[in-house]
């Protein structure tokens with residue numbers, strides 16, 4: 001698909017994208033680089049970072065990407081990552097908190113360990129990264145844009161109570177920080193994807209995936225690139241009067257259709 005943005009929109013800018021080696025994160029990194037920016041990608045697995053780095057260099061050349069392993073659940077690793085990115089590029093203009101993961105489960109059968117794992121990953125990890133990037137880069141720069149990738153949780157999240165709660169926490173954090181950090185020239189928004197066909201959903205049972213694709217008015221799953229383009233809208237200067245918002249990208253799924261037939265399946 002041709003670019004819906006002005007060429008060079010992110011020229012001279014640096015984005016840190018967590019989970020930037022795969023799926024929605026990689027699609028966002030590719031678009032950012034295509035539009036003139038440079039990206040830092042971070043996740044746990046070197047294999048994901050290596051593959052992402054190769055893909056990004058094909059788009060933006062050898063110097064467009066910096067990759068470093070980091071588990072966002074660990075504040076010490078997060079601090080080291082942010083120091084390294086600022087050391088490498090000198091600044092961070094855009095943070096995309098995209099790293100995350102969860103698993104389908106009936107709330108009744110969810111053990112404390114499973115609950116804690118998802119809360120640590122999707123809520124704590126987002127907070128540690130946000131706090132470090134704000135303090136080490138964006139507040140001193142007096143400028144920054146943060147986009148949090150959450151999920152379509154409009155009607156709760158039956159079948160995934162853990163991630164519903166974590167994402168609701170991030171959504172509320174988005175509003176709070178939009179207000180607290182506005183005087184620092186920062187904007188903070190969230191995107192809430194519905195079902196997106198990506199590396200993340202490849203792991204789900206095929207029958208669940210087929211059902212999820214039909215369970216929205218547009219009768220299909222979204223693509224990582226469609227989410228990437230919304231993230232970049234919110235990260236760009238074209239939308240500098242938008243902050244504290246959650247933008248859904250779900251084919252209308254929040255209004256109609258049950259993705260998770262949880263009585264039958266979990």
Ligand SMILES: NC(=O)c1ccc[n+]([C@@H]2O[C@H](COP(=O)([O-])OP(=O)(O)OC[C@H]3O[C@@H](n4cnc5c(N)ncnc54)[C@H](OP(=O)(O)O)[C@@H]3O)[C@@H](O)[C@H]2O)c1
Pocket residue numbers: 018019020021022023024025042043044045046048049070071072073098099100101102121125149150151152192193194195196197198199200201224
């Ligand atoms: N696809 C959908 O339908 C959908 C819908 C709503 C929301 N989302 C959310 O959108 C985001 C991207 O999803 P996706 O579909 O692109 O799936 P994905 O490819 O599985 O993306 C998740 C990324 O996060 C990284 N990650 C996970 N835990 C991490 C941690 N503790 N520290 C650092 N990196 C970590 C993973 O890399 P490593 O394994 O290398 O760490 C991976 O690159 C996720 O937060 C997902 O939950 C997806």
